[in-house]
Amino acid sequence: MPSSVLIIDDEESVAWALRKACERQGYRVAVSATAEAGLDLAGQHPPDAVFLDIRLPGMDGLTALGKLRHLAPAAAVVVITAHGNLSTAVKAVEGGAFDYLSKPFDLDQALEAVKRAVGRSVGANGGGPNTPALAVQPDDPDAIVGRSAAIQAVFKRIALVAPSDACVLVTGGSGSGKELVARAIHANSPRRGKPFLPVHVAALNPNLVESELFGHAKGAFTGADRARPGLLTLADGGTVFLDELADIPLPVQAKLLRVLERQEVLPVGGTEAHRVNVRVVSATHADLSAAVAAGTFRHDLFFRLNVYPIPVPALGDRADDIGPLAEHFLRKFAPGSAELPADTLAFLKARSWPGNVRELRNALEHAAIVARGGPLRPEHFPAPMSIPGGAAVGDRLAAVVREWVRDRVDKTGGAEPADLYQGLLNDVEPVLLAEVLRQLDGNRLAATRWLGLARATLRKLMRKYGLADAAGDGTDES
Numbered sequence: 001m002p003s004s005v006l007i008i009d010d011e012e013s014v015a016w017a018l019r020k021a022c023e024r025q026g027y028r029v030a031v032s033a034t035a036e037a038g039l040d041l042a043g044q045h046p047p048d049a050v051f052l053d054i055r056l057p058g059m060d061g062l063t064a065l066g067k068l069r070h071l072a073p074a075a076a077v078v079v080i081t082a083h084g085n086l087s088t089a090v091k092a093v094e095g096g097a098f099d100y101l102s103k104p105f106d107l108d109q110a111l112e113a114v115k116r117a118v119g120r121s122v123g124a125n126g127g128g129p130n131t132p133a134l135a136v137q138p139d140d141p142d143a144i145v146g147r148s149a150a151i152q153a154v155f156k157r158i159a160l161v162a163p164s165d166a167c168v169l170v171t172g173g174s175g176s177g178k179e180l181v182a183r184a185i186h187a188n189s190p191r192r193g194k195p196f197l198p199v200h201v202a203a204l205n206p207n208l209v210e211s212e213l214f215g216h217a218k219g220a221f222t223g224a225d226r227a228r229p230g231l232l233t234l235a236d237g238g239t240v241f242l243d244e245l246a247d248i249p250l251p252v253q254a255k256l257l258r259v260l261e262r263q264e265v266l267p268v269g270g271t272e273a274h275r276v277n278v279r280v281v282s283a284t285h286a287d288l289s290a291a292v293a294a295g296t297f298r299h300d301l302f303f304r305l306n307v308y309p310i311p312v313p314a315l316g317d318r319a320d321d322i323g324p325l326a327e328h329f330l331r332k333f334a335p336g337s338a339e340l341p342a343d344t345l346a347f348l349k350a351r352s353w354p355g356n357v358r359e360l361r362n363a364l365e366h367a368a369i370v371a372r373g374g375p376l377r378p379e380h381f382p383a384p385m386s387i388p389g390g391a392a393v394g395d396r397l398a399a400v401v402r403e404w405v406r407d408r409v410d411k412t413g414g415a416e417p418a419d420l421y422q423g424l425l426n427d428v429e430p431v432l433l434a435e436v437l438r439q440l441d442g443n444r445l446a447a448t449r450w451l452g453l454a455r456a457t458l459r460k461l462m463r464k465y466g467l468a469d470a471a472g473d474g475t476d477e478s
């Protein structure tokens, strides 16, 4: 008998598209626009999988989720949400949701989820009555503010991994919120009554990283006049957050691996290891796989720490979050006074944020001071910060491309932009060709190799951009 899918969503177009996609896969499909009707259907014919929207007229999806668990305990529920927050994601996982999709999603994603859902064994998901209650409230200083689809994907990953003991590697640019993510994992885990200890590896004296982490025995080195426990021991039962993972010296990496594999710590100069129970969440803005390839980071440790990756998107890639974040920070810096007019918000969305959310927060604090209680205007904001060597050149290029697109869109004055793709090439190609030719003293044959272009293509492009005369050296051209 074909597997059956129940779709509970009041958005007709979404329900229709899901139904068609599922029917094409050979599933039997029932649809309802309200939770109440959906529960009736589920009671009569318990489905194998359910798509359940959170925002519904009448009973909301999260309440319905609890009821579905009783009515159709074997059904795998894929929760769908638009503008969900961490609370929604955690509640969905707690309520036993099998998966979580944020709108807009593409149909392939949905089909992937439903395939896994109908194929799973009952009770295989991590949710259930033993998962902890939501620990981060919206007004909490550690609340992760945002409503973009990109940040909702982060909420989902936090919610799914929090109840376990798995090591998590949080990646993302400087100031993007990696430590907040680590705190949210701890706060929503069963370890939340125990310490959360952040270790900023880059800020530690390299000679002391080892004793900071593992502690030392009395007399281990000059000045060690008494034994001292390390951070891993102090965090026993809780979570250690290792920030700037790439900066951990190689010998310390070997020792850390031992802690993770055996759950025991050997203090510097000590002879006896003792057991600890810590969960490690780590973060990096560096490309750790490149560090592994270069031999500066142990691959076995990398795989051990990267059991569950959570990439935090750059602020420039989630401009929809800038409004809610700005309101959140202004409530702190200028409660009740500072106003953010629409054109200032548009300005904030269009500019680049190499320092991500931290830069936005600092810029708003600055602007609130300069505006002295009046509405915030673009001229009240400091220029985008430059991170010398901080952002990889690829990241800076990506930021510039984003700015270029926004600039083009703004310039159309509300009309639809045209030929963006060719426009960007027209701006970028001549710079690329001219720089390569300059570096090769105009040698076109070598330039075709560097660029990976056919000679005829290079010749055509040079003519197009008026580079032929300037760069010609006659070495290889007829």
Ligand SMILES: Nc1ncnc2c1ncn2[C@@H]1O[C@H](COP(=O)(O)OP(=O)(O)OP(=O)(O)O)[C@@H](O)[C@H]1O
Pocket (backbone or CB within 6 Å): 141, 143, 144, 145, 146, 172, 173, 174, 175, 176, 177, 178, 179, 180, 181, 243, 283, 285, 325, 328, 357, 358, 361
């Ligand atoms: N989504 C968010 N909502 C609210 N505040 C945020 C958010 N993301 C980041 N912040 C704030 O921005 C600042 C920087 O965040 P955080 O320290 O978590 O970033 P990070 O990626 O760990 O930075 P670094 O790479 O420098 O270690 C903090 O003050 C944090 O509270």
